Amino acid sequence: MEVTVPAPGIQGHGSLFLDDGESASDARFLLDARVENDGRRLKVHFMSRARSFVPAQHDLEIRAPRNYSSMTVDGKRCVMTGRDLSREDRSVILSIARVPLDAREIVIE
Numbered sequence: 001m002e003v004t005v006p007a008p009g010i011q012g013h014g015s016l017f018l019d020d021g022e023s024a025s026d027a028r029f030l031l032d033a034r035v036e037n038d039g040r041r042l043k044v045h046f047m048s049r050a051r052s053f054v055p056a057q058h059d060l061e062i063r064a065p066r067n068y069s070s071m072t073v074d075g076k077r078c079v080m081t082g083r084d085l086s087r088e089d090r091s092v093i094l095s096i097a098r099v100p101l102d103a104r105e106i107v108i109e
Contacts, residue, residue, distance in 0.1 A: 001033065002063040002094070003108065008039045018055045027053040031101065042068065044106040058101055063094040064108050072107045073099050080108075 006012040012035035019028045030050035036043045042064065062071065062080075069080055080095035099106060 001060055003035055003042060003044060005042060005065060006035055006037050008037050011036055016060065019053050025053075029053045029055050029101075040109070042106075042108040044108065046104055046106075048102075055101065059098045060101060061096055061098050062106065062108070063096050066093050066095055068095050068108045070109050071097055071099075072109075073097075073103050074105055 001014070001016060004012060014033045014035075016031040016033070017028060018030075019025075028050050029052075030048070032047045032049055034045045034047075036045075044062070063083075064071075064080065066082060071078055071080055078097050080097045082093050083096045084093050085091075
């Protein structure tokens, strides 16, 4: 999930939707994200809305602009690493870290 930086005081929103990709079942995993920018750090809040589908993955990759270098996930601090996205045909380097799908609050600094 790539986190874009909203203007200070503005909230960004997005959702992650996962299903099996094949069946006509309505089973799904839906995770809503709200992003806040306080001018020096980003706060990302996750809220699960549907868990009738259990995804194979247990975590997701968070991508943020390069000037951010660490994050705290539900109180636990971790270091972000830089990744050149030229293999994805993009000319940008982003900071990345993996977080569990059941995380609730991420602070990116």
